[in-house]
Amino acid sequence: MFWRNRDSARKCARAQRMLSDRSAGLLGPYRERWLRRHLAECDACRHEEEVLARVLMLLDRVPPLAPPPGLWYGVEAKIRAEARARAAAPRIRWKPVGAAAAAGTVVLLAAASYLLPEPEPAVTFTRLPPDSLAYIETHALNARSGPLADHVGLISFATVAGRQRAVGASGW
Amino acid sequence: MAVNPATEASDALLVQRAQAGDAESFRVLFERHHRRIYNAVYPIVRTAADAEDVTQDAFVRAYRALGSLREGQAFLSWLYRIALNLARNHVRDRRASLWESLDEQVVWGEETLERQIADPGPGPAQAAEEHEVQAVVRAAIEELSPAHREVVVLHHLQGVPVEEIARVVGCSVGTVKSRLARARDALKRKLRSYVLAEP
Incomplete structure (x- = not known):
């Protein structure tokens, strides 16, 4: 008896939730059939269906409230006050300011590239015979293709070796 | 004209x-x-x-x-x-x-009192007026959660279709329907005694 009552209460709770779902268009055909069958045999849930319908009818009986007259004047006054404040504020002409800033940046970058000394490689070589320098240069250039190679270091080695070799060849 | x-x-x-x-x-x-x-x-x-x-x-x-x-x-x-x-x-x-x-705290003469809050509920005269139903329904709507209240107001009091509400509130049509269903559940609980007492 207890189990039957508990099962029935669970079904009723489910049905009552479905009543609201159905009113909002959320019920699919399977649940719709289940609900209809349950309503056919359950007085309590049919009563709940009636209560829900009456509540929804009550909602339809609430007319819109009338806003107080003169609301527009407040809107108009606020819009006018904002327009006045905008007109009174000093205007910055952003287009010329932006163009001047861009031009300034270009000039600064150009000047920096001329004025700042070119960074020298940190590596220096003691004077080596031209053969050794050629070997270092070639080896550094070949080794640079390795996946774990220190590209920057190897290129620096090759550059310095190449320069020294060139200077040596020209009588340094 | x-x-x-x-x-x-x-x-x-x-x-x-x-x-x-x-x-x-x-x-x-x-x-x-x-x-x-x-x-x-x-x-x-x-x-x-x-x-x-x-x-x-x-x-x-x-x-x-x-x-x-x-x-x-x-x-x-x-x-x-x-x-x-x-x-x-x-x-x-x-x-x-x-x-x-x-x-x-409220200072009253030389005493300091705890602030008292007035009961905002409708008085008996107001409840007796013709607009009693509306007052009761509005009060029930105001007690809903903000998300439920929004959909109820827009759909039931303003007549806005569910699809439009979804655009206004920024969620799916399914979510709006679901909120509407749960809000109706809540309204049914709140207004049940009132509805049953009505002739």
């Missing part, structure tokens, strides 16, 4: 004219929609004075942002969105200031 052509124009046309600087067109948009906006925000902010302020602010914001309204975008949905956001922010700010003011 002469008919003002502006009052006959569609929202889209009026928005176009207002965007071009025609203040009269914006006034017509206001006349056309301010009742809906007032009624949409009233149950959220809960006082007439706040509903007035929020309605006015919503139109001022809308006027300021008219340029951002895309062609073909529905003015009313856009306006609802602005108004509901303002109403939510208004309630949040008021709640913050209410906590502050409730924490303060």
Whole structure:
């Protein structure tokens, strides 16, 4: 008896939730059939269906409230006050300011590239015979293709070796 | 009787004219929609004075942002969105200031008293009036959670279709339907005794 009552209460709770779902268009055909069958045999849930319908009818009986007259004047006054404040504020002409800033940046970058000394490689070589320098240069250039190679270091080695070799060849 | 052509124009046309600087067109948009906006925000902010302020602010914001309204975008949905956001922010700010003011103590002569809060419920005379039903239903709606209240107000009191509400609130149609169903459950619980007592 207890189990039957508990099962029935669970079904009723489910049905009552479905009543609201159905009113909002959320019920699919399977649940719709289940609900209809349950309503056919359950007085309590049919009563709940009636209560829900009456509540929804009550909602339809609430007319819109009338806003107080003169609301527009407040809107108009606020819009006018904002327009006045905008007109009174000093205007910055952003287009010329932006163009001047861009031009300034270009000039600064150009000047920096001329004025700042070119960074020298940190590596220096003691004077080596031209053969050794050629070997270092070639080896550094070949080794640079390795996946774990220190590209920057190897290129620096090759550059310095190449320069020294060139200077040596020209009588340094 | 002469008919003002502006009052006959569609929202889209009026928005176009207002965007071009025609203040009269914006006034017509206001006349056309301010009742809906007032009624949409009233149950959220809960006082007439706040509903007035929020309605006015919503139109001022809308006027300021008219340029951002895309062609073909529905003015009313856009306006609802602005108004509901303002109403939510208004309630949040008021709640913050209410906590502050409730924490303060009242100085009465030489005594310091705890602040007493007046019961805002309807008096017996008001309940006896013809508008009793409306008052009871409005009170029940105001007790709903903010998300449920919004969909109930827009759908039941304003007649906005579910698909439109989804656009206004920024969620799926399924979510709106689900909120509507749960809100109806809640309203049924709140109004059950009233409905059953009615002849």
